[in-house]
Amino acid sequence: MELDELIKELDKKLIVIKKEIINEIIYIYCDTEKQKTKCKYCGQESENVHSTYTRTISDLPIQSYKVKLIINVKKYFCKNAKCQHTTFAEPLEFIEGNAIRTKRLDNYINGIGLKTSSKEAEKQLKNTHVNISNNTILRIIKKNENRN
Numbered sequence: 807m808e809l810d811e812l813i814k815e816l817d818k819k820l821i822v823i824k825k826e827i828i829n830e831i832i833y834i835y836c837d838t839e840k841q842k843t844k845c846k847y848c849g850q851e852s853e854n855v856h857s858t859y860t861r862t863i864s865d866l867p868i869q870s871y872k873v874k875l876i877i878n879v880k881k882y883f884c885k886n887a888k889c890q891h892t893t894f895a896e897p898l899e900f901i902e903g904n905a906i907r908t909k910r911l912d913n914y915i916n917g918i919g920l921k922t923s924s925k926e927a928e929k930q931l932k933n934t935h936v937n938i939s940n941n942t943i944l945r946i947i948k949k950n951e952n953r954n
């Protein structure tokens with residue numbers, strides 16, 4: 807599967823603009839497609855871009871490479887005079903809130919974490935090129951439990 811397709815699986819609006827490999831990490835730089843987006847505070851649609859900012863998000867490893875997404879996230883103007891906010895960041899469905907990992911990476915960590923002790927999970931994950939501390943594994947499991 808092509809890298810671009812893997813990224814589109816996360817979100818169709820992601821556009822890969824550059825890839826580079828440094829020290830066994832694949833950095834994938836992405837823009838998002840400009841589109842009508844609902845203000846997360848009031849629900850009014852906007853396609854007027856205010857600015858962009860960068861988020862760095864870890865994703866599932868590809869073969870022996872760790873994957874980091876560098877995403878230029880758009881901020882849109884909210885033109886609704888009654889809205890408390892003049893701008894809002896576009897939603898990224900594949901990340902939960904301010905997380906630094908994709909949901910699919912967290913699900914993967916959760917799956918391994920549930921099968922074994924967190925220390926052992928840390929080792930197993932390291933073998934599949936996911937470096938994460940046992941404390942973080944426990945946090946991810948807890949977060950998933952609370953959701954169910």
Ligand SMILES: [Zn+2]
Binds near residue numbers: 849889890891
């Ligand atoms: Zn608004």
